[in-house]
Amino acid sequence: MFEGFELSMIDTGEAVIRTRHGGSGPPLLLLHGNPQTHVIWHKIAPRLAQDFTVVATDLRGYGDSSKPPTTPDHMPYSKRAMARDQIEVMRQLGHERFFVAGHDRGGRCAYRMALDHPERVLKLAVLDIVPTGETFRRADMAFGLGYWHWFFLAQPFDLPERLIGADPDYYCLRGRRHLFDPEALEDYLRCFRNPETIHAICEDYRAAATVDFALDEADRGARRIACPVLALWGRGNELDRWYDVPAIWRDWADDVRGRALDCGHYLPEEAPDETYAEFHAFFTS
Amino acid sequence: MLDDFEDRRVTLDEAEIYLRIGGEGPPLLLLHGYPQTHLVWHAVALVLAREFTLVMPDLRGYGQSRGPAPDPEHRNYAKRAMARDMVALMDSLGHERFLLAGHDRGGRVGYRLCLDHPGRVARFAALDIIPTLDTWEEMDADKALGTYHWPFLAVPAPVPERLIGADPDFYIRHLLDRWAGRSDALDPRAVAAYVEQFHRPSVLSATCEDYRAGATLDRAHDREDRDAGRRLDCPVLVIWGRGYAASKAASPAEAWRRWADEVQEVALDCGHFVAEEEPQACAAALGGFLRGSL
Numbered sequence: 001m002f003e004g005f006e007l008s009m010i011d012t013g014e015a016v017i018r019t020r021h022g023g024s025g026p027p028l029l030l031l032h033g034n035p036q037t038h039v040i041w042h043k044i045a046p047r048l049a050q051d052f053t054v055v056a057t058d059l060r061g062y063g064d065s066s067k068p069p070t071t072p073d074h075m076p077y078s079k080r081a082m083a084r085d086q087i088e089v090m091r092q093l094g095h096e097r098f099f100v101a102g103h104d105r106g107g108r109c110a111y112r113m114a115l116d117h118p119e120r121v122l123k124l125a126v127l128d129i130v131p132t133g134e135t136f137r138r139a140d141m142a143f144g145l146g147y148w149h150w151f152f153l154a155q156p157f158d159l160p161e162r163l164i165g166a167d168p169d170y171y172c173l174r175g176r177r178h179l180f181d182p183e184a185l186e187d188y189l190r191c192f193r194n195p196e197t198i199h200a201i202c203e204d205y206r207a208a209a210t211v212d213f214a215l216d217e218a219d220r221g222a223r224r225i226a227c228p229v230l231a232l233w234g235r236g237n238e239l240d241r242w243y244d245v246p247a248i249w250r251d252w253a254d255d256v257r258g259r260a261l262d263c264g265h266y267l268p269e270e271a272p273d274e275t276y277a278e279f280h281a282f283f284t285s
Numbered sequence: 286m287l288d289d290f291e292d293r294r295v296t297l298d299e300a301e302i303y304l305r306i307g308g309e310g311p312p313l314l315l316l317h318g319y320p321q322t323h324l325v326w327h328a329v330a331l332v333l334a335r336e337f338t339l340v341m342p343d344l345r346g347y348g349q350s351r352g353p354a355p356d357p358e359h360r361n362y363a364k365r366a367m368a369r370d371m372v373a374l375m376d377s378l379g380h381e382r383f384l385l386a387g388h389d390r391g392g393r394v395g396y397r398l399c400l401d402h403p404g405r406v407a408r409f410a411a412l413d414i415i416p417t418l419d420t421w422e423e424m425d426a427d428k429a430l431g432t433y434h435w436p437f438l439a440v441p442a443p444v445p446e447r448l449i450g451a452d453p454d455f456y457i458r459h460l461l462d463r464w465a466g467r468s469d470a471l472d473p474r475a476v477a478a479y480v481e482q483f484h485r486p487s488v489l490s491a492t493c494e495d496y497r498a499g500a501t502l503d504r505a506h507d508r509e510d511r512d513a514g515r516r517l518d519c520p521v522l523v524i525w526g527r528g529y530a531a532s533k534a535a536s537p538a539e540a541w542r543r544w545a546d547e548v549q550e551v552a553l554d555c556g557h558f559v560a561e562e563e564p565q566a567c568a569a570a571l572g573g574f575l576r577g578s579l
Contacts, residue, residue, distance in 0.1 A: 148433070
């Protein structure tokens with residue numbers, strides 16, 4: 001996996017970020033989601049590295065990145081704080097302006113970065129998400145049942161930590177493990193077994209239900225994403241059933257394109273060829 | 286607890302129901318909720334037994350009652366099935382017409398019984414709930430956070446069973462603490478019994494099935510009734526705790542007026558466990574509402 005890539009631990013001042021980087025060309029930052037690590041990009045990173053300088057990181061709290069201390073207001077796990085890490089990683093690697101693609105929680109970090117730091121983000125790809133605030137504003141029975149983990153993980157400390165931590169191997173990616181390469185799955189599971197990772201993940205969701213939601217509400221209709229946006233999602237997924245995904249993103253950005261791919265939630269691992277082709281076309285256009 | 290009440294076990298077609306019975310006067314069926322047992326009535330029973338014959342069962346699958354194995358459609362833990370148990374139980378005791386009060390899940394069994402078996406219930410008291418359909422229809426981000434256990438317990442088996450089963454004492458005590466207005470509101474002996482039942486896989490499974498039915502069949506049954514214009518045919522009293530965040534958004538009586546013509550309301554300064562936190566006030570409200578009506 002990731003042959004020819006370098007692996008670095010980069011200290012951003014707030015966190016130490018596990019960073020896989022390689023290739024040549026314009027810089028492209030790749031951000032993973034819950035409960036995974038940068039390894040989700042293993043199938044497409046080598047191909048992307050032919051045309052881009054690829055930087056794939058673990059978000060703070062996730063994977064082998066450090067887990068900054070938590071606070072009652074959940075700010076350390078806001079997507080705003082997570083985005084600051086990633087900008088600092090890119091700056092230390094010499095990339096002031098770059099492309100970014102994020103899946104799941106990484107997508108939330110990526111669009112927050114595009115809103116907070118428009119001068120840094122040249123293009124944004126978001127995988128299987130719409131903005132956090134838009135989902136909470138629309139939350140109803142179907143959402144509560146379909147995305148129950150949003151509400152479970154956001155419960156006050158330490159209810160979800162205790163229940164998940166009693167048997168992390170049971171909870172993590174149960175029922176979906178067949179979708180992943182065994183070596184990738186082992187990275188996800190190994191990192192998830194760390195109680196500090198479980199706590200950080202819960203804080204990510206607590207931040208989503210509080211500070212991330214509030215920041216989105218403050219920006220909605222006021223601040224927009226200045227760069228082109230590519231939205232991809234899995235056909236038949238909850239997102240596909242509940243929302244007109246491009247229409248929601250058009251409320252946040254002028255230049256939006258995207259489509260559903262024939263896969264579930266884990267696009268870069270379930271549909272690597274299509275995801276690669278979409279990325280390549282979007283980021284080279 | 287409830288030492289002056291006789292305990293019995295009644296074998297029905299689909300379930301074996303454990304109950305405590307005692308007191309004198311018109312029959313009053315009292316139904317507990319999640320994650321509890323008939324012991325929720327231990328304090329109000331002392332007052333109410335002076336003027337009512339109290340029938341206090343454990344719902345199928347809960348406490349010392351036994352229910353059928355779960356089924357894929359959750360029919361076996363739909364409130365319709367649980368209400369059938371209660372009608373059969375009251376039949377077996379010779380009570381054609383009776384009074385009914387239900388807390389939490391028991392309140393849902395209670396209103397389902399009123400809708401499915403018109404004429405059986407003279408008066409119905411709902412403790413700290415609004416109907417299931419209304420609860421789901423009012424679900425938004427705040428309520429989904431406040432009542433996360435509705436979606437959580439409804440996740441397909443065995444996910445919540447495994448997660449809760451890993452540390453049932455922690456989970457149930459956490460939940461009781463959170464729903465109660467004060468942390469010392471509940472009698473430790475009752476709490477020990479509530480917690481102990483979750484060491485049994487059958488109880489873990491049945492109680493999750495109760496919520497799975499709540500997210501599917503119970504909701505469908507409510508909608509069928511609402512679409513058909515069926516309403517509760519008896520007066521309704523809703524007693525609710527001002528301190529339980531998940532139910533305090535609006536007056537619960539407003540929701541009940543969509544389901545019944547005559548609705549009264551009593552709000553108490555306590556959490557979710559109105560019968561245990563404010564037994565005197567709760568018993569007085571129940572007595573006042575039920576007295577002389579049968």
